[in-house]
Amino acid sequence: MKTLKYPFHYLLSFMLSISFLNTNNQEPQTAQEYCARAEKSEAQKQISQAIEYYEKALQLKPRDIDILFSLGKISHYAGNNEKSLFYLKQLEKLCPHSLVIHETLAIVYRAAGMLEEEKNSLEKRIKLNPHNAYHNAKLMEYYLRRQEIDTVISRWPQPEMPWYGNSLINKTCLLPIIEKSLGLGDKFQMLRYAKILKELGATVIVQTSPELCPLLSLCPYIDTLILEKQPIPAHDMVCKSNLYTMALKALENRATFTTPYLYADKKLEKYWQNKLASDSTFKIGIFWESNRITNHYETQSSPSARSIPL
Structure with a gap:
């Protein structure tokens, strides 16, 4: 009796691996299988392949909410906002009361430069959930980007912003530039607002980290420079929220500067x-x-x- 050249368990493993490869190479038969392939391709950064699989899944289930949403998102990430909006608009018709869909539409509209459509999507979210702080903040941010600060003040009264529209002369402003998530470049950008405040008549206090003190000490528009752990002097306002910074960004156009805001030793x-x-x-x-x-x-x-x- 002849003995097998290879042990039985080796042959079994080989046969199973061949069977697995054949199964893996087969074209998916269901929308779920196509979506699984798409998710795998997306995880491997194979975006074009993922879109192709999602589109084949959509052919099998044309009104599937999850597939439409996945196509809307991944098309946006791929830089194709036109295709993204094509899918998201279909989704909006199927789910007109979805906050997530309106939020995603607003993001894509903004990326596509369709500002009026972005505003409409943001407004729809407010109608669906009028008292949601996050949704209101996003719409407020939209108006601030458009430099429509008067609209913001009238629609969302800001008790912490009594200075807006009034003179900043004899007002003291604290500008904290200490957030750990900010890089040095971000902190330099924030410093522009200190110069704006000074131009508008305020006394400016800047709170910063030790490594920036030598450079910031050369800025003539900073009246007081303190470290993050030092006692904070008395002040009338703190400029640290998005509302403040974006409002000041709009005010930047009203101030006139002829000199830089950073100076070298x-x-x-x-x-x-x-x-x-x-x-x-x-x-x-x-x-x-x-x-x-x-x-x-x-x-x-x-x-x-x-x-x-x-």
């Missing part, structure tokens, strides 16, 4: 001028890394190796 300027005097090559400064604390670190940062060819 003169000694350091001379030091680097002397150090680089013999180097005539063209120099470029690159900000390549975002704040590691934020959830957007990977998408907002670039590996340093990519700069080597430069």
Whole structure:
């Protein structure tokens, strides 16, 4: 009697693996199977393949809410807002009272530059849930982006903003620039508002972290500079919410500036001028890394190796 060249369990494993491969290569037969393939492709960042699978699933179930929503979202992520809106509008007809759908539509409308449609979607959310703070804040943000601050004040009275529309002369404003989630670039952008407040007549207190103190101490529009753990002087208002910053951004256009809002140390300027005097090559400064604390670190940062060819 001849013995098998390979043990039986090896042959069984081989046969099962062949069977699995054949099954895995088969074209899906149901919408659920197509969706499973789409989700797997999406997880592997194969967006075009995922969209193709979702579209095949939709052919089998044309009014499926989950498939339409998945296609609306993934098309937006792929940069195709036109296709995203095509699916989301169908979904809106099927679910006219869905807050999530109106929110997603508002996001895509904004990305597509369709501001009136964005506002309509935001307004629909308010009608469905008038007292929801988040929905009201999003609509308020829309008007602030459009610099329609008067609309905001009349529609959402702000007791903490008595200064709006009035003179800031003899008013003291505290501007905290200490959030851990903010990168240095974000903090520099926030500093613009200190200059705006000063231009509008306020006394400005800036609260910041130790590493920024040497640079910020050179800014003539900051009256008082304090560290985050130091006692805070008396003040009339705190400028830290989105409402404040966006309102000030709108006011920025009403102020007139002819000078920058950041200043370099003169000694350091001379030091680097002397150090680089013999180097005539063209120099470029690159900000390549975002704040590691934020959830957007990977998408907002670039590996340093990519700069080597430069």
